[in-house]
Amino acid sequence: MRSNKRYTNTNFTKRVDHEAGRHRPARAPREPAVCKSCGAVYARRRWTDANADRGISEPKHWRPARMTTCPACKQKQCGSPGGYLRVEGSFVIAHREEIEQLLRNEAGRAAMDNPLGCIMNSTEGRDGTFTLATTTEHLAQRLGHALEKAYGGTIDYDFSHENKLARVKWARN
Ligand SMILES: [Zn+2]
Numbered sequence: 001m002r003s004n005k006r007y008t009n010t011n012f013t014k015r016v017d018h019e020a021g022r023h024r025p026a027r028a029p030r031e032p033a034v035c036k037s038c039g040a041v042y043a044r045r046r047w048t049d050a051n052a053d054r055g056i057s058e059p060k061h062w063r064p065a066r067m068t069t070c071p072a073c074k075q076k077q078c079g080s081p082g083g084y085l086r087v088e089g090s091f092v093i094a095h096r097e098e099i100e101q102l103l104r105n106e107a108g109r110a111a112m113d114n115p116l117g118c119i120m121n122s123t124e125g126r127d128g129t130f131t132l133a134t135t136t137e138h139l140a141q142r143l144g145h146a147l148e149k150a151y152g153g154t155i156d157y158d159f160s161h162e163n164k165l166a167r168v169k170w171a172r173n
Contacts, residue, residue, distance in 0.1 A: 035070035037077075040115055047071065047115040049108070072118050072135050081120055081133035083140025083166035089153065091172035093128035099147065103132065106146040110139055117142075137166035144168035 033042040039050030047070055069077070092099060107119050117139035123131045134140045141157060148155045153172030159165075 030066055032065045033068045034065040035073055036067045037069060037073040038118075040070040040072070041065070042068070042070070049111040049115055051108070052112055070115070072116050075116075075135045076118075076120050081135065082164060083134040083137040083168065085132045085134065085140045085143050086125075086129065086167070086169045087131070087147065087171075088125070088127070088129040088169070089171040089173040090128075091151065091153065092130075095151075096128065099151075102146060102150055103143055106143055107139065110142050114138070119143075137164055140166045140168045144170045 031043050031045075034040070035042075035047075035050075040047050041050065041052075042048075087099065103119070107117075110117050114136070117134065117136040119139070120133040120135055123133070125131060132140070132143065134143070137159065144155050144157070147153065147170045151172055153170055155171075156169040158167040158169075160167075
């Protein structure tokens with residue numbers, strides 16, 4: 001009976017090894033995955049915005065999505081912005097809603113090119129001034145440029161190569 005037990009143990013050990021081998025992590029993250037914070041979807045090795053049009057050809061073998069946190073939300077949570085956009089001037093007070101709408105639209109378009117770029121938060125300043133923090137330096141520049149294109153005004157870029165931080169200021173009175 002002893003020899004019989006040993007045989008069982010060997011068999012068991014073998015099976016454990018086999019299972020461990022099968023569950024080795026793949027090189028790319030498992031797909032599809034959904035960000036539990038913003039709803040961004042990871043499929044076909046890229047992150048896309050929650051509202052992005054992914055076309056009608058979803059894979060037939062579509063599996064339940066894995067819940068995770070996308071790179072942009074990870075950055076939001078650890079709170080290190082890549083850029084700031086300061087918006088100021090009397091024009092801003094009079095057209096605040098319009099400006100915010102434009103910024104949201106532009107950020108949405110930018111997210112289709114690079115889902116890692118998004119607005120982290122908005123801080124109110126004095127006299128209707130507000131400052132947006134963005135995850136990437138590029139998005140702060142892009143948003144500032146969009147304001148200038150739509151409404152004129154003046155724009156200042158200040159880019160620190162040392163810490164890859166863009167400070168953009170757009171103003172119109
Ligand atoms: Zn996210």
